[in-house]
Amino acid sequence: MTKHILYIAALILASGVQAQEALYNAGNLRIHEGGVLGFHTDLINDGSFDENLGLVGFYGDDFRTISGSLPATLYDVEFVTGTATNVQTSLNVLNNANFITGDVITDRAQPAITLNFLADAFPNGQSDISKVDGYASVNDQQNFIFPVGDTEQLRPLILSSEGVNTLARCAYFLEDANSPTTLSGSFNTNNKAAEIGDISIVEFWHLEGSTPSSIQLSWNERSNIGILTDDVSEIAIVGYSKATNSWESLSGSAPAGDLNEGIVASGSFIPDDYEVLTFAAMGEPRDFLELENYFVSPNGDGINDFLEIPELTLSPNNFVQIYNREGLKVFEKSNYTNEFNGLSTQNNFVVTRDQGLPSGVYFYIVTLDDLDLEFQGFLYLAND
Numbered sequence: 001m002t003k004h005i006l007y008i009a010a011l012i013l014a015s016g017v018q019a020q021e022a023l024y025n026a027g028n029l030r031i032h033e034g035g036v037l038g039f040h041t042d043l044i045n046d047g048s049f050d051e052n053l054g055l056v057g058f059y060g061d062d063f064r065t066i067s068g069s070l071p072a073t074l075y076d077v078e079f080v081t082g083t084a085t086n087v088q089t090s091l092n093v094l095n096n097a098n099f100i101t102g103d104v105i106t107d108r109a110q111p112a113i114t115l116n117f118l119a120d121a122f123p124n125g126q127s128d129i130s131k132v133d134g135y136a137s138v139n140d141q142q143n144f145i146f147p148v149g150d151t152e153q154l155r156p157l158i159l160s161s162e163g164v165n166t167l168a169r170c171a172y173f174l175e176d177a178n179s180p181t182t183l184s185g186s187f188n189t190n191n192k193a194a195e196i197g198d199i200s201i202v203e204f205w206h207l208e209g210s211t212p213s214s215i216q217l218s219w220n221e222r223s224n225i226g227i228l229t230d231d232v233s234e235i236a237i238v239g240y241s242k243a244t245n246s247w248e249s250l251s252g253s254a255p256a257g258d259l260n261e262g263i264v265a266s267g268s269f270i271p272d273d274y275e276v277l278t279f280a281a282m283g284e285p286r287d288f289l290e291l292e293n294y295f296v297s298p299n300g301d302g303i304n305d306f307l308e309i310p311e312l313t314l315s316p317n318n319f320v321q322i323y324n325r326e327g328l329k330v331f332e333k334s335n336y337t338n339e340f341n342g343l344s345t346q347n348n349f350v351v352t353r354d355q356g357l358p359s360g361v362y363f364y365i366v367t368l369d370d371l372d373l374e375f376q377g378f379l380y381l382a383n384d
Contacts, residue, residue, distance in 0.1 A: 099130035106134030137169035168209035218327030239274030315368035
């Protein structure tokens, strides 16, 4: 398909006079629908670059730097670098940010500088080799997946709010909350509510937002959950309260997984009321049943085409949730009667819904309302 020609109504100067190679925009740069602009050099934006409908890509084996006095607003953007794209002034996304290779780095000491997703924008393709290493933010959205992590791993935070967030932003820290390196203050893990046991000193998230919300976090082997507890049912999300200067439980539903990997959700809270968030072991494990692991292969042969959980016959009033290994909810159903066949019910932009979910390990959580019980386990989906 023939691409439209890039239209530039601006003064564009090569910035060699500034002792660096970059595209310098001091005027009015615009990309029309279908247009494509690839940066194999840095971008310095001191002009208008915010009425775009095409694709902008940042490419190359070296660092790409986005700087200047004004934030650019791009419709579709993709990152394909051997190392990273360093965002020194906020970059706005109107539609889609596609993470392919290379991180998007922002300075954790400057939370206002972010990769910022506007009202209809979403991330796509985030992984261990391409995500936001620093702060990501969102405007005018109710639910969002923050594609954040550190240099090595994607460690997303999934936000589900009770209303639209004017602004919410998040970063991940592979640090001990007792002595953070970029956040002011310290968050003593010995100052905690009585029902809280050990608190993680491996990692934490910083989340800002003024709308009541719940979150989902996932852990993996690097999280070292085993130093907190040997009982998965005790794992919960805790936050360091600004009001009490102590850690408080943000209790939610039962966790799913094992000590090496799993997910847990919080109850409702206001993010701005808490400095940081992480995992802890609760003194009293919640009641839940751990059932067998399941195999689902929706190939039409009549064998394991659907997820069938016999115990659900004990409680027709039930609620089934299925999550991927990053903690992203991919399926939910009230009063479940064997409907899951590898297709997502969630509009989360991570999967192509009509093609089905990718093969792999998933977590399920089932609530038996008639018996006041929850149980969880694994399933393996073979969707080839």
